[in-house]
């Protein structure tokens with residue numbers, strides 16, 4: 451299979467097939483998990499500020515609900531495709547499986563460049579998307595959350611729209627997670643994915659006989675996941691030597707000031723033009739910087755056969771979903787690089803979304819430190835299970851994570867009589 455022809459859904463199916471073969475699972479398990487249960491494609495008419503109407507295409511994919519309601523973010527991006535959303539929904543099922551959440555996987559996406567829309571147009575698009583997918587979502591059925599280019603504000607509009615459609619006079623906060631704290635959100639959800647990426651980097655460093663405090667770390671992508679991954683890497687004592695976004699890569703071999711960068715991006719939107727102590731490089735140069743740990747936190751297929759040979763890191767913690775192509779992965783594994791797979795490394799987001807959902811359903815809210823402690827327990831426990839499976843089965847970490855996830859998914863499917 452040539453790297454160019456690989457699409458994310460084919461990669462997800464390949465990862466599943468390899469893991470089912472390694473486990474010796476019945477064919478039915480692969481069959482049931484290799485295709486999503488439901489794929490909804492919608493057309494969303496949006497009244498633009500200039501009075502014209504534009505049509506946008508969106509998707510909601512529900513992959514597998516054997517373990518519980520489905521769960522997964524909503525992406526607004528011009529590069530969204532149906533197969534990308536199918537892949538992201540598939541990965542959500544395994545992510546929930548590996549960390550033991552009572553959820554199946556789902557994902558949503560709209561083909562749009564949100565930077566070209568005004569705030570009001572974005573609100574109308576968000577509400578229109580919810581009206582279109584409302585028949586198949588719900589707090590006990592499928593619970594969306596933020597992903598690339600969506601955030602707490604997007605979720606608040608969506609809850610408002612969904613509640614007016616379905617709430618019959620009630621607000622339904624548990625129908626979406628990743629909401630602002632002031633509107634039913636969970637403390638530490640905003641930080642959760644990046645925090646988890648670094649918790650896993652810390653555990654992997656220990657596993658390899660290293661200490662995160664001695665590590666130089668590079669982070670690709672400086673949005674929700676990347677910025678908090680960089681911030682926690684620094685607060686855990688690592689030196690964050692490089693970060694990047696679409697505009698550029700910033701590099702300082704002695705370490706960047708991540709908090710200052712976060713403040714800069716808050717007002718300036720991108721990293722470019724930052725005048726603190728560092729060099730501004732082309733964004734692709736992040737792959738070649740001298741570092742010990744690398745966290746890809748942007749989009750799929752970031753680490754490819756084109757850039758993998760330049761990479762210096764010994765541990766990769768996949769903040770993004772699907773950031774490493776199979777060809778690049780093969781090269782990294784041959785070179786003894788430990789790859790903490792996306793379904794484990796970035797599971798902090800959905801873990802804390804689960805906590806948010808539980809709190810919404812009970813209308814009882816936890817402290818920031820309580821949430822982070824519970825997240826840490828779940829992620830470290832999953833890390834232990836995955837490394838045990840690695841050792842017992844002599845497989846790499848991604849395959850081991852799939853083995854753990856498939857085992858936990860096969861049982862409810864079997865008990866429900868699906869095979």
Ligand SMILES: NC(=O)C1=CN([C@@H]2O[C@H](COP(=O)(O)OP(=O)(O)OC[C@H]3O[C@@H](n4cnc5c(N)ncnc54)[C@H](OP(=O)(O)O)[C@@H]3O)[C@@H](O)[C@H]2O)C=CC1
Nearest residue numbers: 597598599643671672673674675695696748770771796799
């Ligand atoms: N949000 C969450 O809780 C979770 C997210 N994820 C995954 O993490 C990844 C990032 O999501 P999130 O942080 O929420 O999204 P955001 O939209 O907040 O941030 C995405 C970041 O990636 C940057 N980016 C995009 N393309 C490139 C590129 N080619 N090179 C460098 N940077 C690039 C963007 O730059 P710019 O701003 O300049 O466009 C932005 O900084 C996605 O794969 C998502 O699916 C996984 C689990 C949970």
Ligand SMILES: O=C(O)CCC(=O)C(=O)O
Nearest residue numbers: 521522523595799800803
């Ligand atoms: O928080 C969630 O429910 C889902 C997050 C997500 O989309 C992901 O983990 O990729």
